[in-house]
Amino acid sequence: MIRIYWTYFSAERRQKRKVEHETGLALLYYALQKDYEFSDIPAIAVTAEGKPYLAETDNLYFNITHCKDLAACAIGQVPIGIDAEGIRPFGEALQKKVLGTEEQRELEKLPEDKKKIQFLRYWTLKESYVKAKGCGLRIPPCQITFGLSESREPVCVDLAYTCRQEMPDEGHVLSVIWKGGEQKTVSMPVDARELQFQDG
Numbered sequence: 001m002i003r004i005y006w007t008y009f010s011a012e013r014r015q016k017r018k019v020e021h022e023t024g025l026a027l028l029y030y031a032l033q034k035d036y037e038f039s040d041i042p043a044i045a046v047t048a049e050g051k052p053y054l055a056e057t058d059n060l061y062f063n064i065t066h067c068k069d070l071a072a073c074a075i076g077q078v079p080i081g082i083d084a085e086g087i088r089p090f091g092e093a094l095q096k097k098v099l100g101t102e103e104q105r106e107l108e109k110l111p112e113d114k115k116k117i118q119f120l121r122y123w124t125l126k127e128s129y130v131k132a133k134g135c136g137l138r139i140p141p142c143q144i145t146f147g148l149s150e151s152r153e154p155v156c157v158d159l160a161y162t163c164r165q166e167m168p169d170e171g172h173v174l175s176v177i178w179k180g181g182e183q184k185t186v187s188m189p190v191d192a193r194e195l196q197f198q199d200g
Contacts, residue, residue: 002080002183003035004176005030007191008192024073028075030194030195030196031073031075042054049136061077061080062080063131063132068086069086072084079133079179081127081128081178082175083125083127084173086172087120087171096142099119100143103145106148117173121173122146125144126141128175129177132178161179166187
């Protein structure tokens with residue numbers, strides 16, 4: 001099973017990075033204690049490529065994302081990546097850098113009012129993919145392509161990975177990708193008042 005936890009936060013601009021980081025970790029700790037029966041907070045280590053992992057277990061994977069005023073954490077028993085973005089305008093130069101040729105064609109077919117969401121659907125999938133692989137952005141985003149439709153979940157060109165996508169609200173797009181085939185996914189909003197923040 002893939003579990004997705006997400007919550008909202010607010011922070012002054014000068015404290016935003018600190019608050020979003022702490023909120024992501026608080027979501028992870030909340031999930032581990034609530035659904036995975038961890039009594040103590042586990043140590044987090046980092047691979048040579050910079051991907052965080054739970055140092056005390058080899059069969060549980062996590063990934064964290066945060067943007068604007070939303071933080072999310074995905075947990076499963078396979079390598080996993082998650083990304084969320086607030087819906088906003090984007091430039092043509094970024095579109096050409098991120099999208100493959102077919103993806104650009106599909107985007108151009110859409111009316112203007114739908115292009116922002118569609119672009120961010122692609123973008124969050126690509127970010128989630130490289131996070132699941134743990135390779136950072138060494139793979140050019142335009143080389144990681146996805147098929148999107150309104151009637152089914154996204155499909156990655158790398159068929160070893162499975163995708164899920166949702167909009168927690170009208171202002172955000174959230175994507176999750178994991179290694180392997182279909183799994184049940186559960187998406188759980190969490191009241192930030194239930195989170196326990198660690199000192200420091």
